Amino acid sequence: MEEKGTISVNTENIFPIIKKFLYSDHDIFLRELVSNAVDATQKLQKLASIGEYSGEVGETKVKVVLDEKENTITISDRGIGMTGEEIKKYINQIAFSGATEFVEKFKGIDDANQIIGKFGLGFYSAFMVADKVDIITKSYKDDTEAAKWSCTGSTDFEITSAEKTDRGTDIVLHVNEESKEYLEKFKLKQILDRYCKFLPIEIEYDGDILNTTSPIWTKSPSDLEDKDYLEFYKSLYPMSEDPMFWIHLNVDYPFNLTGVLYFPKVKNDITLHKDKIQLYSRQVFITDEVKEIVPEFLMLMHGVIDSPDIPLNVSRSYLQSDSNVKKINNYITKKVADKLIELFKDDRDGYEKKWESIGLFVKYGMLSDEKFYDRAKGIGLLKNLDGKLFTFDEYLEHIAGNQTDKDGNKVIIYTNDRGKQDAYIQAALKKDYDIVEFDNVIDNHFIGTLEQKLEKVSIKRVDADVANKLIDKGEALESVLSKDEEAKIKEIYKSAIGDDKLEPEVTAMSAEEMPVTITLPEFMRRMQEMAELQGMMGGGMFPSSQTVTINGNHPITAKILAESDETKQKEIAKQAYDLALLSNGKLTGAALTAFVNRSVGMIS
Numbered sequence: 001m002e003e004k005g006t007i008s009v010n011t012e013n014i015f016p017i018i019k020k021f022l023y024s025d026h027d028i029f030l031r032e033l034v035s036n037a038v039d040a041t042q043k044l045q046k047l048a049s050i051g052e053y054s055g056e057v058g059e060t061k062v063k064v065v066l067d068e069k070e071n072t073i074t075i076s077d078r079g080i081g082m083t084g085e086e087i088k089k090y091i092n093q094i095a096f097s098g099a100t101e102f103v104e105k106f107k108g109i110d111d112a113n114q115i116i117g118k119f120g121l122g123f124y125s126a127f128m129v130a131d132k133v134d135i136i137t138k139s140y141k142d143d144t145e146a147a148k149w150s151c152t153g154s155t156d157f158e159i160t161s162a163e164k165t166d167r168g169t170d171i172v173l174h175v176n177e178e179s180k181e182y183l184e185k186f187k188l189k190q191i192l193d194r195y196c197k198f199l200p201i202e203i204e205y206d207g208d209i210l211n212t213t214s215p216i217w218t219k220s221p222s223d224l225e226d227k228d229y230l231e232f233y234k235s236l237y238p239m240s241e242d243p244m245f246w247i248h249l250n251v252d253y254p255f256n257l258t259g260v261l262y263f264p265k266v267k268n269d270i271t272l273h274k275d276k277i278q279l280y281s282r283q284v285f286i287t288d289e290v291k292e293i294v295p296e297f298l299m300l301m302h303g304v305i306d307s308p309d310i311p312l313n314v315s316r317s318y319l320q321s322d323s324n325v326k327k328i329n330n331y332i333t334k335k336v337a338d339k340l341i342e343l344f345k346d347d348r349d350g351y352e353k354k355w356e357s358i359g360l361f362v363k364y365g366m367l368s369d370e371k372f373y374d375r376a377k378g379i380g381l382l383k384n385l386d387g388k389l390f391t392f393d394e395y396l397e398h399i400a401g402n403q404t405d406k407d408g409n410k411v412i413i414y415t416n417d418r419g420k421q422d423a424y425i426q427a428a429l430k431k432d433y434d435i436v437e438f439d440n441v442i443d444n445h446f447i448g449t450l451e452q453k454l455e456k457v458s459i460k461r462v463d464a465d466v467a468n469k470l471i472d473k474g475e476a477l478e479s480v481l482s483k484d485e486e487a488k489i490k491e492i493y494k495s496a497i498g499d500d501k502l503e504p505e506v507t508a509m510s511a512e513e514m515p516v517t518i519t520l521p522e523f524m525r526r527m528q529e530m531a532e533l534q535g536m537m538g539g540g541m542f543p544s545s546q547t548v549t550i551n552g553n554h555p556i557t558a559k560i561l562a563e564s565d566e567t568k569q570k571e572i573a574k575q576a577y578d579l580a581l582l583s584n585g586k587l588t589g590a591a592l593t594a595f596v597n598r599s600v601g602m603i604s
């Protein structure tokens with residue numbers, strides 16, 4: 001048998017086009033060819049199982065062999081093989097209407113996976129690294145002749161008879177000069193480890209079997225123990241702590257999906273934990289960029305998702321538009337919510353102990369996914385300074401008696417930095433206010449979500465106002481100062497502070513409160529934080545937005561007014577103001593040095 005011919009495309013530009021478009025992702029040639037070999041092997045197994053093949057199945061390994069002397073890589077299988085006619089049908093007829101259309105349609109595209117997926121070019125990815133490819137193959141069918149197909153990267157091919165007695169296919173890549181890196185043993189092993197780690201047929205390379213053919217997501221949960229899940233997790237993430245718990249996914253309608261998703265112990269830096277989910281299609285690794293498939297807030301999870309409904313050669317644009325992907329996304333969200341609700345109901349104590357890590361998932365989900373908020377609102381928790389955890393409803397009931405304002409709004413008071421805000425915390429505690437902690441990376445955004453969702457609730461940071469104004473109950477302490485005295489003390493402080501933009505206010509407060517308090521109203525502070533997040537130098541946009549409150553009932557106020565020496569008045573006022581700055585963490589540099597020197601002078 002000998003035949004020469006031309007591959008049926010309309011122009012000879014096809015191979016340069018393949019090389020150009022797929023240039024950025026050469027490694028996938030090995031995934032494509034090994035996957036094809038696995039498919040051919042599985043087809044033979046299927047034919048044998050239904051009685052369509054009566055021969056001995058025998059060994060079914062796919063072998064990858066590197067020959068550094070000959071500059072070749074060979075991928076061999078003992079699958080169904082091909083006849084000469086089948087080679088012409090499956091190899092020579094590329095699955096698109098013409099290379100010209102291909103060039104025009106995809107001129108600006110860099111996504112190698114998208115191009116391969118659109119046109120079934122998996123085999124032809126071999127020409128990214130080879131300047132000649134041989135296929136030596138023999139069909140499983142009786143009385144068929146072995147054939148050899150050769151092509152040198154043009155549209156011309158040659159088919160001849162071959163010396164091959166065993167069924168199956170050998171694909172021999174004659175690696176080109178630009179791709180010599182693929183003739184390194186370690187490089188090939190890296191690629192096989194990445195893409196073929198869980199293929200369902202054994203892959204042999206350099207004398208070793210590289211893959212686990214039956215990973216845990218292909219098994220029934222009833223056949224697995226905790227140690228199996230933990231061992232699998234360690235194989236995926238060898239340097240990580242054990243996960244808190246996991247979800248085994250297994251659905252076959254209205255789409256096919258299996259997998260295992262783990263809840264890791266998440267630290268406060270979200271970015272360290274993201275992008276750890278691996279996407280597979282029939283046990284072939286596709287990508288670890290799964291944000292179209294997994295909701296953004298669940299990108300903190302680790303593990304594996306496998307769906308044959310997602311094509312092997314997947315592109316981002318495919319993932320964004322495919323209806324199955326949207327269904328998978330919704331399904332995973334529901335499964336995660338159900339798992340968390342089950343944990344909360346079955347073992348609230350255990351759930352609370354894990355809250356530091358679980359809380360990030362729950363809060364992130366609530367602020368980014370409306371449906372998840374609705375499902376999980378009963379298991380979101382708030383932690384107060386005593387370390388006690390409450391559901392939202394429990395907490396609102398807990399504070400209703402003492403933290404309801406004159407308009408009937410319940411006021412949640414929080415701290416995001418216990419150390420820096422201690423003076424304000426102590427003042428609030430003296431009024432028997434309960435304070436919650438919002439101190440992780442997403443709490444800024446989560447607070448806004450809570451205010452939108454919880455009816456008749458406002459949320460204020462503990463340093464948003466002086467303690468007796470944090471919750472406006474329509475009550476006011478009586479001032480010991482006359483109007484003239486209030487005006488006089490304001491002028492003394494303005495002169496001492498030396499900032500015309502600051503307009504101190506005098507308020508009747510408990511004598512136990514600080515003589516001067518500096519606060520930033522909740523709304524204004526949130527505006528600043530938003531500006532800073534957007535890179536707008538928020539701190540400089542609102543220079544006069546802080547409020548300086550003088551405690552009219554404090555003994556130091558009376559002492560300043562009683563002092564006849566103006567210089568002494570200003571010195572005491574300045575000292576009281578600097579103390580307020582100091583307790584707010586805003587006294588630095590030369591101002592701090594001056595304060596220290598002044599303090600030493602006063603003591604001595």
